[in-house]
Amino acid sequence: MSTEWPCKGMTLVEVLVAIFILSILSVLCWQAVDGSQRIHDRARQLQKSNINILSLLDQLATDISNHALLASPYPDSSGQLSSPMQSILPESIQWDDSRLTVLQLDRAGQLNATSWHIQDKNIVRTSSPLEQNQARAPTVYRYGPITGWRIRPWIPRRGWMQLPDVPAGLRATGIEIVLDTEFQGKPVSYRKVVLLP
Numbered sequence: 001m002s003t004e005w006p007c008k009g010m011t012l013v014e015v016l017v018a019i020f021i022l023s024i025l026s027v028l029c030w031q032a033v034d035g036s037q038r039i040h041d042r043a044r045q046l047q048k049s050n051i052n053i054l055s056l057l058d059q060l061a062t063d064i065s066n067h068a069l070l071a072s073p074y075p076d077s078s079g080q081l082s083s084p085m086q087s088i089l090p091e092s093i094q095w096d097d098s099r100l101t102v103l104q105l106d107r108a109g110q111l112n113a114t115s116w117h118i119q120d121k122n123i124v125r126t127s128s129p130l131e132q133n134q135a136r137a138p139t140v141y142r143y144g145p146i147t148g149w150r151i152r153p154w155i156p157r158r159g160w161m162q163l164p165d166v167p168a169g170l171r172a173t174g175i176e177i178v179l180d181t182e183f184q185g186k187p188v189s190y191r192k193v194v195l196l197p
Helices: 012-065
Strands: 093-096 099-105 111-119 122-129 139-143 146-155 174-183 186-195
Touching: 012 099, 012 111, 012 122, 012 139, 012 174, 012 186, 111 146, 122 146
Parallel strands: none
Antiparallel strands: 093 099, 099 111, 111 122, 122 139, 146 174, 174 186
């Protein structure tokens, strides 16, 4: 008795069903790969933006920390300041109409004015010798888009205050810098605190 298996192939319908299932699987796999690539690209853009804004905040903090001490912020042995306080910020740090100007000493002992301001949604850092402050200074740093920025002084036992609202005779011991920007159409704020002597 011989038992032969009948040789039977796949029908056309079975082949079409298999191709249809494989095509659905390939479309789903393509969407997953494409979605992960978009997430990777978005994360890379955010990382680049964060690195740029953090280096900008570090440069701002360095400029403020290296301000020239035109008058001692500490009282003398009698408990009096060497000069009466004209403002809550040190004399070498000025905030006026969204423009921050910091006076710094260079290696030769000359005063330089370093200015930060917003121009066309970019924050621009310029630096020039104080004697030639009227001449156009070279741009050292430019980053955008910045939609706004503000600083607030830290007043001991009072906390963070807005600059026009600080009572006379108080001295700030810190400055908060807040930069407002946008990432993919959404507002984002970055904050840095700098201690003052």
